[in-house]
Amino acid sequence: MPKEKILVTCALPYANGPLHAGHIRSTYLPADIYVRYLRMNGKDVAFICGSDEHGTPITLTAEKEKTTPLEVATKYHKIMKQELKDLEIDFDIFSRTSTKLNHKNAQEFFLEAHKKGYIYAQDVDQYYCNTNKRFLPDRYVEGNCPNCGFEGARGDHCEKCAQALRTLDNPHCIICGSIPELKSTKHWFFKLTVFKEQLKKFLSRKELPTNVKNYALSWTENLQNWCITRDLEWGVKVPLPEAENKVLYVWWDAPIGYISATQEWDKKNGLSYWKNGNIIHFIGKDIIYHHALFWPAMLIAHGKYKLPYTIIAGEYLTLEKEKMSTSRGWVVWVSDFLKKYPADYLRYYLTITSPLATDMDFSWKEFEARINNELSDVLGNFVHRTLTFIQRFFYKTIPKPRKLDEKDKKIFAKIAETQKIVAQKIEEFNFLEGLKAIMELARAGNVYFNEKEPWKNKETQATTIYVTANLVHAIAILLLPFLPETALKIHSQLGHKGAFDELKWECAKEKVKAGQKIALHIKPIIQKIEIKST
Ligand SMILES: [Zn+2]
Ligand SMILES: [Zn+2]
Incomplete structure (x- = not known):
């Protein structure tokens, strides 16, 4: 256990829907157990989280629901904050990436890396929908993953093989279904490739668990420079005069949200955790790529803060041996669970059933x-x-x-x-x-x-x-x-x-004192449950 100041972060949940047991199991619960233990041992610990509020899934929801991205994000920020509180996940702060402070910090990170020559502009072909007369960043286009063949891959990410993507096979526009064409537009790239050796050194840290290390190391030989801007209105504006109507990619400003939230929590001393503390990120395994490669490279490029001490990645949760699916409702929603059972029943079951670094199956009978x-x-x-x-x-x-x-x-x-x-x-x-x-x-x-x-x-x-x-x-x-x-x-x-x-x-x-009075009313602390089979 690190001796100094300790900063524990949880992956920022995306503000486009409520939380389910998979989120809790992989990230929030293990982090909370760890932090409560540190606090009981008198450690100087900051426990930081917030909602991730930029990017295209939120703008798509806003378009569908005829509202604004900010309203969508605000709605789910509140819902998730309450759900985490109800589960006794005890953050020092639960902030949001859409704050002014985070916009400022994300721009500062960009300008610093730009000044040092780690960011360059390039004209690239992007999917463009002729029907809607717009570029189709990230989630606005769907197709087959060129890496694993998965059919529902999105413009920026394959859910199946968890790789960040740049092109798709058989693409189609998510709004109108038509086949987009490729059109040239200027974007800014982060030179991830120049950090190869430093990343390998970082990944050799003995504190990093094997599942994180092996996954990230397997990618270090195939690093690609990373497009960090998008043709979109919602997000952090690219702080360059020639980059009008462009925003930073959500994965640029999201991890910076950890820093902004820490600063917001403690204006005077928050940043000292980033300069002298040991930083531990709890995440789900689907975002190892972003936390073990992109993020350390961003930190090295920026140069003012420490690299993570370790990254703990919880693996997937299935439900009755089937992959969970929020769209099909095959999922254990936190709010549904808490209507029937105490939070501690979920905390117990999710902790005792499988090691964090292996997948777990949620079965109601076993629960x-x-x-x-x-x-x-x-x-x-x-x-x-x-x-x-x-x-x-x-x-x-x-x-x-x-x-x-x-x-x-x-x-x-x-x-x-x-x-x-x-x-x-x-x-x-x-x-x-x-x-x-x-x-x-x-x-x-x-x-x-x-x-x-x-x-x-x-x-x-x-x-x-x-x-x-x-x-x-x-x-x-x-x-x-x-x-x-x-x-x-x-x-x-x-x-x-x-x-x-x-x-x-x-x-x-410590021994309890003989002669100490116990409570007047003694009730069983655990009530038995009965799951009705459907
Ligand atoms: Zn794939
Ligand atoms: Zn279209």
């Missing part, structure tokens, strides 16, 4: 089984039986222990050991194994409770319950980064008073 058989039967049950025992037999007061025997001591040793394991796993971005270790601790608690039979053994009863109360307390601390709402519920039922942000990672080792 039900994991919530009922694991979260409820193992963790919820252990917490509840301990608390109800204190309520019934010890006047709602944590009892005073007598002499600890070997089994009691083993539980305290297991708490200390688990705390170390969970910390290590989170620092390795292995959130699955971290959460599993906590579940193991709860399982050990149930075994201990059964073996000790406190309902029978009056002599050791107080000691046993004192030990299980400590275990409940430790579980609640360790669980906080993963399932914040559940962890806080356990804390208040255990009688914790004072601000919850005082809860530090080290508290897991």
Whole structure:
């Protein structure tokens, strides 16, 4: 774990629709777990995100809905911000790339690179629709991917092979369906190719995970200079007098949005994270290309900020073994999910099921089984039986222990050991194994409770319950980064008073005080669920 200031960013969600479980699983949830853990350890961390608001999908939606791109972006900015909040993704700021500050920064990045000779103008052939009398940038044209043959590839990007594209086979205009012609227009290019060796050096960083490294390295031999302007009105104006009616490509200003948002969050010290901090980007694997190649090259060209410390890329989520599709509605929308279940159920299921660097399948039956058989039967049950025992037999007061025997001591040793394991796993971005270790601790608690039979053994009863109360307390601390709402519920039922942000990672080792009153009302913290098959 880096020692200095830490800046954690999440890929900026595109403001053209609400969020689904795939977004949450690949990017926002792992980043949030990591940041909560850092904060509990007293780290100086900034957690930055915002909505990505330029580019052609938004202008297309605006045209379809007879409104403006700004209105489309504003609508989804608000929706996504609320959804992330409801999922307890706790950003320091959730900004937008359409702010004045971001426009200014994106232009400054352009001018700096231009001044240093990393940007040049060139006349290029672009798709032009004769019916609509306009150029067709990016999403305005569809066709077959020349790289993998995929039939629904867009002008700038193939969804299937995740490559940035410049031309398509069998192109057609998305507005009128006609076959566009190629027409000459002037555009500006970023000399990505001159950064080849520096990018290779960057990609050799030991902190970069294999899935990011391998994917990006495979492209370093085929780098192409990158067209960074578009014939479009919506976006950041190209800051050159001869570039009227052109805007910067959305992938130029989007990552700069990380910097702008940090500045907006802390006007005085925000940029110090970019100059002296360690920068960690959480992204989905479909945008490794942009974050591990374009973005570091832009940073090198600009020269004032540090390169990423690492880039964590979560892989895809399928639904019942089928590729998710927002247009077909084959998707788990965050807002639909939250109408039925608590946020922590999604956080639990998405973390415990598959490692972040592999694809995961979302299955409603498996979701039900994991919530009922694991979260409820193992963790919820252990917490509840301990608390109800204190309520019934010890006047709602944590009892005073007598002499600890070997089994009691083993539980305290297991708490200390688990705390170390969970910390290590989170620092390795292995959130699955971290959460599993906590579940193991709860399982050990149930075994201990059964073996000790406190309902029978009056002599050791107080000691046993004192030990299980400590275990409940430790579980609640360790669980906080993963399932914040559940962890806080356990804390208040255990009688914790004072601000919850005082809860530090080290508290897991602290003993609870005998004599401490637990809450008046003890309720099961996890409710079982039933998924109706359709
Ligand atoms: Zn392709
Ligand atoms: Zn057309």
